[in-house]
Structure formats: structure tokens, C-alpha cells
Amino acid sequence: EVQLVESGGGVVxxxxxxxxxxxxxxxxxxxxxxxxxxxxPGKGPEFxxxxxxxxxxxxxxxxxxxxxxxxxxxxxxALYLEMSTLRAEDTALYYCARDAGGLAFDVWGHGTMxxxxx
Amino acid sequence: xxxxxxxxxxxxxxxxxxxxxxxxxxxxxxxYQYVSWYQQHPAKAPRLLIYEVSQRPSGxxxxxxxxxxxxxxxxxxxxxxxxxxxxYYCSSYAGSDIWVFGGGTKLTVL
Numbered sequence: 412e413v414q415l416v417e418s419g420g421g422v423v424x425x426x427x428x429x430x431x432x433x434x435x436x437x438x439x440x441x442x443x444x445x446x447x448x449x450x451x452p453g454k455g456p457e458f459x460x461x462x463x464x465x466x467x468x469x470x471x472x473x474x475x476x477x478x479x480x481x482x483x484x485x486x487x488x489a490l491y492l493e494m495s496t497l498r499a500e501d502t503a504l505y506y507c508a509r510d511a512g513g514l515a516f517d518v519w520g521h522g523t524m525x526x527x528x529x
Numbered sequence: 530x531x532x533x534x535x536x537x538x539x540x541x542x543x544x545x546x547x548x549x550x551x552x553x554x555x556x557x558x559x560x561y562q563y564v565s566w567y568q569q570h571p572a573k574a575p576r577l578l579i580y581e582v583s584q585r586p587s588g589x590x591x592x593x594x595x596x597x598x599x600x601x602x603x604x605x606x607x608x609x610x611x612x613x614x615x616x617y618y619c620s621s622y623a624g625s626d627i628w629v630f631g632g633g634t635k636l637t638v639l
Contacts, residue, residue, distance in 0.1 A: 446628065455532065455618055455633040456567075456575065461626045470626025506574060514622045515565035515580035522574065 413437035413518055415507050420523030427497050427527070433490040433507030433520055441465075441485035444510035447492050449503035450522075459505070460492060474500075497527045533558065533619055533631035540637040546607040549634045551619030552600060557629050559600035563622035566595055566604045569633075570615045578617075579604060606636070614638045 419431040433445070447459040460481040461470045469481055480493040490507050504522040511517035534552040541547035551558070551566075558564055564582045567575035577586055579595035582602065594605045602621070606613055619631040 448630070455535075456620075456630045457532075458620075458628040458630060461628065463626070468626050470628075472627070508575075511577065511580060511586065513565070513580035513584060514561075514563040514628075515577055515620070516567075516575075517577045517580075517586055519574035519576075 415509065415518055415520035417505065417507050417520040417523040420505060420525045422526045422528060423497055424529055425498060425527055428493070428495040429497065429525060431492040431494065431505055431507075431523055431525070433492075435488045435490070435509070435518075438509070438518075440488040443512075445483065445490045446508050446510065446516055447481060447490075447505060448508060448516075449501075449505045449525075451503045456506070457503070461510075462490070494525070497525075499527050501525060502527045531629070533621060533629055535617075535619060535631040535634045537632070538635045538637065540639055541606075541609045542639045543609050543611065545609050546605060547609060547636065548603050548605045549617055549619075549636070551602045551604070551621075551631050553602075553621055553629065554600055557600075557621040557623040558597065558602050560624065561622045562597075564595065564597055564602040565620045566593075566602075567618045567620065568613075568615050569618065575618060609638050611638055 446461040450456045478496045506522045508516035509518040566579040569575045583595040
């Protein structure tokens, strides 16, 4: 079964850090670009960051530039999002998803919740 | 990057058709053929319905049809069924490994 499983979410104080992980299984992880998307309950998804299959091309949403770092370890079938200097507005459910090849995302994880609160 | 603009709600009777619009700019929808649409039921992850403006992944019924004109993309759902009641989101590639999503449209099947 093709699946993605996120982990690493939690409650953190403003200014704190978290590292999210996403492990893929059931497919050749190293052949696909990956993305992090976040969603506040009741709101639309918001692009956070993306990385191509080989890690050579990376993109970030403007508000997370300089604070978040996306990376991947294809040997471990893993995608990461290192988040620092967290703000209240970073509070959301964070999903990882697979680029289907048409710059669209066909496999999504269940999400991991990040809450930034004092 | 600004979010793509979608109507907050849409509705139609079972068996009828409904079209949801998604408006962007020349830097996203108008500049690329990489518009996608997602369906999301409550407490579920998004499901890909349409990619590259009008392509359907395997398993997505032909009742879902995507199109684009200029800076506006559209999703048409025909033969509405009860299970189509969900939130629908558009997305577009915006260059430089950046994507933008719409704010979502809640579809109600009457």
C-alpha cells in the first residue's frame, strides 16, 4: 500500500522549534518530489515548502523563508521539515504529500498537528 | 504569494451539475498548465481529482471535469451525488518550486 506517515508535531512555545518527519512506503520514494502543506481547521490548505526528488530544487512560502528548512533522506524514504522561530500563526495541521508528476499531489499523509502557544 | 480566489460555497441538486471557479493571476494559473483540484471530506486528507488543468487520475470518475481560461480555472461536477458534498480546493504551480492554493469551496448537494 502506498502511504505517507507524518510525525513530530506537538505543542511548542513561540520562538521554539520542531522537526517534522514524513516516511513513505509502498513506492520508490527517491523518484518523487515532495511537499509540505499546512491547514488550519476550517481554512484552505497553504503551501509551505517543496523539494524535488533529488533535493536540488527547493521552494518555500514567503512567511517561512529563513525559519523552516525542508530536506529529505532517500535512503530512509524520509522527508523532513525543520521549523524554528515558530509563531502562533504557524499553528496548523501539517501534511506531507507526493508530487504525482503533473506538479499535483496524489498521495497525502494523515497530518501532524503543530500548536504554537504560550 | 496570494491565495487563489474561490467562491466560499456552491450547491446543486442531486443529478445536476455545478461549476466551481478559481481565479489567480498570470503568475500562477495564467502562466502554467499545472492547475489541480482536490476534494476534502471532513477530517480527511485532500484527494486529488484533477491535475494539469483537465487530467483525471485513475479512479476519479468522469463526472469531474477541469478547464482553464486565462487566469481562471474551473471544476465542473456533473451528476451530483450525495458523496460529492465536500470542500473543494484548487491549486496552481507558481514557478520556482512554489505552489498556491485556493481558499476552498464548500459544495452542498441539495
